[in-house]
Amino acid sequence: MAGVSDHEQDPHDERRTGPVLRRGHMVPPTTTDQRLLDSDQEADWLHTDPWRVLRIQAEFVEGFGALAELGPAVSVFGSARTRPDDPAYGMGVEVGRLLAEAGFAVITGGGPGAMEAANLGAQRAGGRSVGLGIELPFESGLNRYVELGVNFRYFFARKTMFVKYAQGYIVLPGGFGTLDELFEALTLAQTRKITSFPVVLLGVDYWSGLLDWLGSTALERGTISPADLERVQLTDDPAEAVAVVVASRSEDPTAGRGSIGA
Template sequence: MRRSKVPRSTTDQRLLDSRGSADWLHTDPWRVMRIQSEFVNGFGALAELGPAVSVFGSARTRPEAPEYALGEQVGRALVEAGFAVITGGGPGGMEAANKGALEAGGTSVGLGIELPFEAGLNEHVDLGVNFRYFFARKTMFVKYACGFIVLPGGFGTLDELFEAVTLVQTQKVTSFPIVLVGTGYWGGLLDWLRGTAAAAGTVSEKDLALLTLTDDPHEAVRIVVEAERAVAEQQALAEQRAATGHPE
């Protein structure tokens, strides 16, 4: 830096001067540090979680609704199959899955998000991490899960669903099962994808095969279990071939 670009104070001076404005807290460089801290906190909290499944669902689902009971059944069945349950930590369908997991004696994880209309994690979360940034939170949903189970939900659930499908479709993540629970709720969406999007050539039948639809929470969990078993068998076979010097 030369001439007028040379700063009138040093970096240390600006760092140590408490009399200046606190606007620097809201600048992009400082946000980068906050983003980094969210990834570090998430990785640290979940690194030893073990096999887990992310369950998505609406925050607006009422406790007396059939979808809430469905979420409880999903959470309970996942724990009985040996999985921890990861949700967004909020109310509604997320709370239901956390409740089912906790009551079944499993690990109930909530990845909360800072929103003006949601206050804190639901009471059934026993391992929680709060996030400011959606993209950091979404990374945790994918990185520490071996499958997704999707309960009826709104825009947030649709966002998480289609991001998961896109990551699998583009091979940005190892292929894992994505199960939609509720034929009456999700059937119309799949009909549109098949009858309109696939007919127009914007998605393929292979893409649609990434989604499985069921009404049975136990079938949803069975699909995840079978996919996880298949992955384990493939890994064991690859290790065996490597050990014998026959990689093909």
């Protein structure tokens, strides 16, 4: 453009790329088609935010496609560090078995420990054993008892699948990841993004301290309500945990699954 050097942009220049308007120095020196067809280019574009949006979209499409016909399901959470000789591992196996026998698919994070235990129990009982894995630097793929697996790059896409296709949560002893999923579900229920969604904590000794703190500190300070605490049930008995979910389904066959607000 006359009067404008190679290093300057005409302040009146503008370009529209879809819904985005760029003016002045925000106008790129090349067009989208040019960059697409240029054979001499770097791969940095793979790491740009617009490209990430497509990856995120693809993860949702893959997850929805894989799980849409799964049928009634329950998500089971727990620590990846739970060893086979830990009582919590045995509870996980029993929960998986009982859920499968009750007609539920078992959805876990697909990793080792308590997740592996629940998948093992479901597989042994001839049920649908599902694992939703996540790309992490310190875990190696899905456990061998997963029969339907989906791997995710993004936690938020994976978390949507846990809630959308489940009719409840059963939560074994676990760490930050388990707590994250637990409080995500409780927040969604509190804000009525999901309805009639039972959450059962399995392991009285492990979880009592947390519930005591919520009741004695958070409740007394008014940061939660009594109804929020009533959303959580606590037991040491896998059969009781599964019975809570079965009872919820009996009361409302559409409970939980697919009830996330748009």
